Every structure is written in structure tokens, then in C-alpha cells.
Amino acid sequence: MGKPSVKNVMVTGGAGFIGSCFVEQLVQEGHRVVVFDALTYAGHRANLAAVESKIEFVEGDIRDLAAVRSVLAERSIDWIVNFAAESHVDRSIENAADFVHTNVVGVFTLLGAALEHFEKLPANKKSEFRFIQVSTDEVFGSLGETGHFTEETPYAPNSPYSASKAGGDHLARAWFHTYRLPVIITNCSNNYGPRQYPEKLIPHMIQCALAEKPLPVYGDGRNVRDWIHVSDHSRGIYLAALKGVPGESYCFGGRSERRNIDVVRGICRELDGLKPRARGSYEELISFVIDRKGHDWRYAIDDVKAERDLGFKREYGEFETGLKQTVRWYLENDAWVQAVMKESAR
Ligand code: NAD
Numbered sequence: 001m002g003k004p005s006v007k008n009v010m011v012t013g014g015a016g017f018i019g020s021c022f023v024e025q026l027v028q029e030g031h032r033v034v035v036f037d038a039l040t041y042a043g044h045r046a047n048l049a050a051v052e053s054k055i056e057f058v059e060g061d062i063r064d065l066a067a068v069r070s071v072l073a074e075r076s077i078d079w080i081v082n083f084a085a086e087s088h089v090d091r092s093i094e095n096a097a098d099f100v101h102t103n104v105v106g107v108f109t110l111l112g113a114a115l116e117h118f119e120k121l122p123a124n125k126k127s128e129f130r131f132i133q134v135s136t137d138e139v140f141g142s143l144g145e146t147g148h149f150t151e152e153t154p155y156a157p158n159s160p161y162s163a164s165k166a167g168g169d170h171l172a173r174a175w176f177h178t179y180r181l182p183v184i185i186t187n188c189s190n191n192y193g194p195r196q197y198p199e200k201l202i203p204h205m206i207q208c209a210l211a212e213k214p215l216p217v218y219g220d221g222r223n224v225r226d227w228i229h230v231s232d233h234s235r236g237i238y239l240a241a242l243k244g245v246p247g248e249s250y251c252f253g254g255r256s257e258r259r260n261i262d263v264v265r266g267i268c269r270e271l272d273g274l275k276p277r278a279r280g281s282y283e284e285l286i287s288f289v290i291d292r293k294g295h296d297w298r299y300a301i302d303d304v305k306a307e308r309d310l311g312f313k314r315e316y317g318e319f320e321t322g323l324k325q326t327v328r329w330y331l332e333n334d335a336w337v338q339a340v341m342k343e344s345a346r
Helices: 017-028 045-054 065-074 089-094 097-120 123-128 160-179 201-210 230-243 260-274 304-310 319-332 334-345
Strands: 008-012 032-037 056-059 079-082 130-136 183-188 190-192 215-218 224-229 249-252 257-259 286-289
Touching: 008 017, 017 032, 017 045, 017 230, 032 045, 032 065, 045 056, 045 334, 065 097, 079 097, 079 230, 089 097, 089 160, 097 130, 097 160, 130 160, 130 230, 160 183, 183 230, 190 230, 190 319, 201 215, 201 260, 201 319, 215 260, 224 230, 224 260, 224 319, 230 249, 230 304, 249 304, 257 260, 260 286, 260 319, 319 334
Parallel strands: 008 032, 008 079, 032 056, 079 130, 130 183, 183 249, 190 224, 215 286
Antiparallel strands: 224 257
């Protein structure tokens, strides 16, 4: 396949962890990017520092129909890639309201504006238009000791977060089925890598360890997640936009199933090597805490379809290599951690 034509891409939620990585890749590929982001506690302009001069940034909420409409019309948008979401399961268990508002109502608003825009496009632009709904493997529910999620797995979300993502995905699917809006849904496993907000497992544990605080591991730590590096996930989404078939969904995983306790021990080992404690190992800080309510046991993805149909390949084969790099990134970027935490506290 030759080089794809330059696209005008609206990346909603592009100031977050995965969105900002995706934006960097789009810029590298030569596309024109408008980041549309409400800058919640999880969204930060600092995440876009490397590409700031090459993109346009619009502060806006996906629930704001007029704001979405004006970006779509004025920037002649070819692709909408929706990362905007409330994304933290623990927060959804505390209070699900923002999750329903953004992940369901926000997606509904975005779909409505996208359809209006799509219907006005000339035929050649219509055939290239894509609405990519970035979703999670958590919508499939929980696995036992064996098996994998695929594109055929029925949705069975268990947490308020995954239920709200499933709600948005169902709307997106319906907008394809009913109105032929060219929607593609992607379902991905747990992401890790630079610039993940320090509430998620890996950066949270790193910050606790560096502060000599207990490392809180839910239950007995034996729950399993499949880890994918954020840059591999971003490349998968790009391939889905480029080569995916409207109406289809694509799963992406890391082929790196790990028990939570082993991820935390891995972080401790890296920190022991890179920034040893005065005495002992960081592992001594591990502290088992009461399990998360409704904690899903295991997630795992079979992404053969993405490999076969999109040519998807992971660059980060070995989770431990990516983890080492990630731990190093957090050690070297404490200024980023402090800045985003300070900004979020305002
Ligand atoms: P994140 O929390 O780091 O970023 C979310 C971004 O969305 C932030 O920049 C935030 O400001 C923005 N946002 C939130 N509400 C908004 C609204 N109403 N309008 C506009 N912008 C809004 O999340 P992330 O980890 O980068 O995840 C991005 C997407 O990928 C989410 O949809 C998430 O469900 C999905 N996903 C995440 C993972 C993971 O492991 N992190 C795995 C699979 C799928």
C-alpha cells in the first residue's frame, strides 16, 4: 500500500494518555490534527508538548454539540477518532455520573454531529470518512482461567466504567447499522507506557514506591490483565482507520498476560536496580488491600483478526522490556508527574 492521502483528523480526548501518543503518530505520518479535549483531571496540554506547534488544539467537550459541529465543518474533518472518556474503573465505582455523561451521552452527541457532517460530504469524501470509537476489552466482562476475548465475544460489562463504554459502543454500532455512518470500534487490553496518569496501576505503584508508601495490591493480587504498550495500541488504531472495514470491530492485545502482583513485583525489581532504597527492596512495601468491588478476574485478547486483516504487529514483544522503559521514563520525568498532579488538583 502506498502512502495514504493526508487526512484531517479530529482526535477527541487527544490530550490524554493514549490519545496523545496517537496524535504524535498521526503527525509523524503527515496528517493534519485537531485535538478536541475538555481537559478534565486526566487531560493535559503538557502531553502534547512534542507536537504542540504542529497541531491545532481546541478545548471543548464532546457533549457540546455546537462546539463539535463547528470543528467538523470548519476543518473539513475526514476522520473522528474518539478517545474522550472517563477511564478509571475505581472512580466509576465511587461515582458513575461523569462516566455516563461522557462515555454514553458524549458519544451520542459526537455521533449525531458526525452523521450530520457525513451526510453533507461529497461522495469521494464519504467513502474515506471514518468514525473510530476507541474502546476497551473490559466491555466483554471477565474470563476464567482459560480462553480469550475476540470480536465475536458478546458484551457483558461488569463495572460502571465498562458498562458506560459498552453503552457508547452500542450507540456507535447502531449509527452504522441504522444510518450507515462508517463506524469502526476497537477493543483493547490494558495499556502502559509514558504519560499515563498516575492513578493507574503502573504509574501509581511507581509513585507510591518512590514516596516510600505502601503499594496497595487488590485482593490476593492474582487477577490477570493483558498488557499492551501504548504505542502498539496507537498503531493498531491507525491501521483500523486506514484499512478497517466500516461496521467491523478489531481487538488489540499485548500477548502479555500478567498477574497484578507480578506486575507490581516487576516494577519493584526495576526500581531496585535504577533507584535502590537506602535499605531493602521496594517489594517490602507491597500491601494487600480489600479487593475492588466486582473485580473482574481475568482479561485476555485474541487479536488474530487485526493481524490478518490490518497487518497489525506489536513492536513491544516482551512486556518486561516495555516495563523497564516505562519505569525509567517516570524516573526521568518527575517534572511531568508533578505538573499534571498539580494541574489536576486545581
Ligand atoms: P485518559 O483518562 O488518559 O484520557 C481521557 C481524555 O479524554 C483526557 O484528555 C480528558 O481530558 C478527555 N475527556 C474526558 N471527558 C471528556 C469530554 N467530555 N469531552 C472531551 N474530552 C474529554 O484515558 P486513556 O487511558 O488515554 O484512554 C483513552 C481511551 O481509550 C478511552 O476511551 C478508554 O476507554 C480507552 N481505553 C483505555 C485503555 C487503557 O488501558 N488506558 C485500554 C483500552 C481502551
